[in-house]
Amino acid sequence: MAKASITVINLLCLLVLCRATESPQYEVVHVESDFEIRHYRGATWMSATVNDLSFQRATLFGFHRLFQFIQGANLNFSRVAMTSPVVTSLIPGAGPLHSSAYVIRFYLPAKFQDSPPTPLPELNLRPYTWDSHFVAVRKFSGFATDDTVVKEAEKLGTSLSLSPWANSTTSTDYAYSIAQYDPPFHLFSRLNEVWVDVDASIFAGKATF
Numbered sequence: 076m077a078k079a080s081i082t083v084i085n086l087l088c089l090l091v092l093c094r095a096t097e098s099p100q101y102e103v104v105h106v107e108s109d110f111e112i113r114h115y116r117g118a119t120w121m122s123a124t125v126n127d128l129s130f131q132r133a134t135l136f137g138f139h140r141l142f143q144f145i146q147g148a149n150l151n152f153s154r155v156a157m158t159s160p161v162v163t164s165l166i167p168g169a170g171p172l173h174s175s176a177y178v179i180r181f182y183l184p185a186k187f188q189d190s191p192p193t194p195l196p197e198l199n200l201r202p203y204t205w206d207s208h209f210v211a212v213r214k215f216s217g218f219a220t221d222d223t224v225v226k227e228a229e230k231l232g233t234s235l236s237l238s239p240w241a242n243s244t245t246s247t248d249y250a251y252s253i254a255q256y257d258p259p260f261h262l263f264s265r266l267n268e269v270w271v272d273v274d275a276s277i278f279a280g281k282a283t284f
Contacts, residue, residue, distance in 0.1 A: 097158045110213045120180040122203040134163045137179030149192035158182040160254035167250045209275035219267045243273045
């Protein structure tokens with residue numbers, strides 16, 4: 076039964092992710108050989124918290140709840156267009172991935188930025204205002220698995236420590252985030268990213284939004 080449920084959820088992901096259009100707006104303010112610094116403007120997301128030690132399971136079941144929301148499981152009965160990426164943020168804690176919980180986020184289209192539909196209570200979702208912030212971003216290909224996300228996050232941490240951005244990471248509720256852009260059926264040239272918040276105050280006066 077569990078395998079069947081996961082298959083159904085994967086099919087749902089396939090149907091909606093391939094139609095993704097809108098994405099959060101950002102400006103690249105600095106580029107290194109294997110990462111870049113971006114400035115993201117403030118935006119509203121819908122979020123699902125999942126208590127699980129597995130990044131993959133948490134993302135799967137968190138997105139399933141978000142999928143129901145965008146398909147009309149809200150008090151407005153509104154259908155919400157799919158966006159990309161789907162972002163999973165790791166809340167530091169115990170366990171093999173040093174996490175006891177994850178927050179899976181869905182970027183709301185411009186139409187709903189100012190007035191998000193209210194999710195049905197049983198979905199246990201909440202709007203999240205992600206304020207304007209700077210992030211260090213490392214891109215990686217393939218599938219984002221429990222093993223690969225940890226390795227890619229460690230690589231970004233090493234790169235930061237050897238760059239002018241050493242000790243620039245900022246204290247937040249999340250250790251790092253994983254952004255996934257592609258549907259499950261997309262087997263090649265997949266795009267994923269590791270995001271880590273950084274202090275980029277030197278760019279604060281140069282941001283265009």
